[in-house]
Amino acid sequence: MVSKSAVAGSVGEGASSGVRGGGGFRPDIEGLRAVAIGLVLLYHAEVVELVPGGFVGVDVFFVISGFLITGLLIRELERSGRVSLGRFYARRAKRLLPATGVVLVVTAVLTWLSVSVVQWRVFGGDIVGAALYVVNWVLAGRSVDYLAEDVGVSPVQHFWSLAVEEQFYIVWPLLLVLVGWWVRRRTHARLRPVMAVAIGVVIVPSFVISLVWTASNPAVAFFVTPTRLWELGIGAFVAIGAPLWPRVPARVAWVLGWFGLVAVVVSAVVLTEQVAWPGYAALWPTVATALVIVAGFTSGRWGAASLLAWKPAVWVGGLSYSLYLWHWPLLVTATNLWGELGGKKGLLVAAASFVPAYLSYRLVENPLRFSKGLSGSNRLSLSLGGNFTLVGVVAGLVLVLAVPTSTTNPEQDQAAGAQALDGQEAQRDAGEGGADGGADGDATEAPPPGSVGSLADVEWFTPQPAEATASVPSAYDDDCQQNQESAEVVVCEYGDLESETVVVVVGDSKILQWQSAIEAIAEDEGWHVISMTKSACGFHAGMQVANGGPYTSCAEWNENVLAQILEIDPDAVLTSQRVTTALEDATNDETRSTQAMEDAITEQWSAVADADIPLIALLDNPSPGMQEYDAVYECVAENMDSLEECTFSRQEGYESSSAPLQQAAAERVSGVHIVDMTEHICPGETCVPVIGNILVYRQTSHLTDAYVRTLQRQLAEQLVPAVASANS
Structure with a gap:
């Protein structure tokens, strides 16, 4: 699967004083760029x-x-028998890093101006990763991080490909230096054949890794270096064969060149985001590109190279690195400010990026690249590059440090929130008021529950919006939730491990969000709790969809976890889930329906009930729905003086959750006990973002751990009798 936001051209090399293939200027390669x-x-x-x-x-x-760098290095080896690593890295530093530093500073400013404060810390970290050329690994980790589901499109996401190249630039010269040393020690060894073998030893495993990871973990495979080295290696092989390509007959080269160029364009027209990438499908454009480069050595006047050498194409190719750096931050900023751009606006913004690209090319890149003072000193060039890298790092860190942090005591705030919730319930029981009061509050005196009026001090509630996503139960730090790739059941235990009362907690993150309260109840009641959860995978017998395709590992996990539950034979099974649809046909992504999920839940619950194991369904909490915001905490961050903007209908929140499905399944399975915490999460007809002095929601519809902890007593009032009745 391919994401638009993940894709950007890698254009870090070859646009300096002209692209050189076999040592001469190759305008056709500039045109190909x-x-x-x-x-x-x-x-x-x-x-x-x-x-x-x-x-x-x-x-x-x-x-x-791969072609350009390998050609440059191998010609130096043939000429002098050695590679000057200092000169090589100095050239890269003054060529790439100054423009990068400038763009990252501007990107940090644009991010500060165009996105919510809740995203600053994440994107500031991305900018640091981009400056250090490791952002591809940052993005790979985020792609499988369920807790990062609310993170928007990174303004430096396009740097992943540059990071791959920079890591290639570090490793590749060292490999060639090693090969050169080995060849010098053996008088009969020939450099280029030995080089071909050495490169093959690297890229063949890389291609195998690409195939395996693309099939098993495509989100990570897209970004990481091991799955991409083989693509650079194809260019390296072309460079190694440079002495051979001029011998290719002109007519053959003519055919190869046009075939390759057409194949590149056709691949862009035919392939779609649904193709697993890179994998074997990436052979299409990479091999086609290699054919175009090979043909350019000798294809003649009417070959594809003549078209690619067209002056406007060469000009754009020379500008491509700078253009690449600038276009994505501008597109992301425009989207943040104006919403989805569409084709016409997108083209206008992309066209506008030529302006800063050209200015930075003429005012930053060229003056430094061609500076006589820098050319004469590798140390000075490396120092220059290092300073611009430091500028990028600082820009990212400033954005991180600009995020406001809470100065209140979380434990005191949670206690105050629980006390406020108790007061609210007492008010409701006495008929003296609802949950829609409008008083202000501060950090020492919790405001009335459900307060949605103006806030005199933004620090009176916890967690702060920018810290909401970190308010999660300890189960995540303990790796108690299985990821989306594996079907293995991860088991965590807490409470009284010697107790005869065993409760299995099973499901997705919607049951795991209650872990802190359940754990505290288990310790009070002397229960042995066994947790079995998996990211975005409900406890049911159906086939979900994840990342655009069937969630096969979820189906396998459910089979495994059901077998373990039946083997454990607990006193009760406690479950909840978020997902509301399943596939009617497990092989057809277009057959999703709520009825299929209801049937899947019913089937799984029935298997538990048939084994005489009581099942307790903790209903999913109301799901927020705000058109302008992706998450409640983001809305709160943007509307600190008017929290009414961050409310939503309790009825609509209930209907968009999976609670109706759970209740429908419970009616079809004998003996299922329902635990419903809705009135404590959304006390009135309108759900509010802050109750007491606790922010209620974190990612999408998940509850903050801070708020869950305030609900321990209310949950116990329903859960303890349910477990007790199961044992009676």
Whole structure:
């Protein structure tokens, strides 16, 4: 699967004083770079009806970079028998890092101006990762982090491909130096054949890893270096064979060149985001690119190289690195400010990026790249690059440190929140008031529950919006939730491990969000609690959809976890879930329905009931729905003086949750006990973002751990009798 926001061309090398292939200027390669950046721009500008596979531009750039860098290094080895690593890295530093530093500073400013404060810390960290060229690993980790589901599109997400290249630039010269040393010690060894073998030893495993990871973990495979090295290696092989390619007959080269160029363009038109990438499908544009480069050695006047050498194409190719750096932050900023751009607005923003790209090319890149003072000193060039890297790091850290932090005591605030909730219930029982009061509050005296009026002091509630996503139970730190890739059942135990009363907690993050309260209840009641949860995977017998395809590991996990529950034979099973649809046909992604999920829940619960194991369903909490915001805490961050903007209908929240499905399934399975915490989460007809002095919601519809802890007594009032009746 390919995400638009994940794709950007890798254009870090070869646009300096002209692209050199076999040692001479290759304008056709500059033109090929123009094709690649053009495909990426169209794709990012959301002109997907023209180039749904425009992401192949990245792979074209990888091949070109592998060709250029390997050619440069191998010619130096042949000329002098050695590679000057200092000179190599100095050239990269003054070529790439100054422009990068400037763009990252501007990106940090644009991020500060255009996104909510709740995103600053994450995106500031991304900017630091981009400056250090490790952001591809940051993005890979986030792609499988369930707790990062609310994170928007990173303004430096396009740096993942540059990070791959920079890591390649570190490893590749060292490999070639090692090969050169080995060849010098053996008088009969020939450099290029030995080099080909050495590169093959690297890229063959890389291609195998790409196939395996793309099939098993595509979100990670897309970003990480091991799955991409083989693409750069294809370009390296072309560079090694440079002495052979001029011998290719002109007519053959003519056919290869046009075939390769057409194949690159067709791949962008035919391939879609649904293709698992990179994997074997990436052979299409990468091999096609290699054919174009090979043909350019000798294809003649009417070959594809003559078209690619067209002066406007060469000009765009020379600008491609700078253009690549600038276009994505501008597109992301425009989207943050104006919403989805669509093709026309996207093209306008992409076209506008030529202006800063050209200015930075003329005012930053070229003056430093061609500076005589820098050219004469590797140390000075490396120092310059290091300073610009430091500038990028500082820009990211400033954005991180700009996030406000709470100065209140979380434990005191949670206690105050619980006390306020008790007071609210007493008021309701006495008929003296509802949950829609409008008083202000502060950090020492909790305001009335459900207060949604103006706030004199933004620090009176906890957690602060920017810290909401970190308010999760300890189960996440303890790795108690299985990820989306594995079907193995992860078991965590708490409470009284010697107790005869055993309660199994099973499901997705919606049951795990209650862990702190359940654990406290278990300790008070002397229960032995066994937790078995999996990311985004409910306890049912159906097939969900995840990441655009069937969630097969969830189905396998459910089989495994049911077998373990039947073997344990607990006193009760406690479950909840978020997902509301399943596939009627497990092989067809278009057959999702709520009825299929209801049937799947019923089947799984029935299997538990048939084994005479009592089942307790903790109903899903109301799901927030706000058109302008992705999450409650983000709305709160943007509306501190008017929290009414962050309310939503209790009825609509109930209907958009999975609670109706759970209740419907409970009616079909004998003996299921319902635990409903809705009145404590949404006390009135309108759900409010803050109760007492506790922020209620974190990611999407999940509750903050801070608020869950205040509900221990209310949960115990329903859960303890349910477990007791199960044992009677």
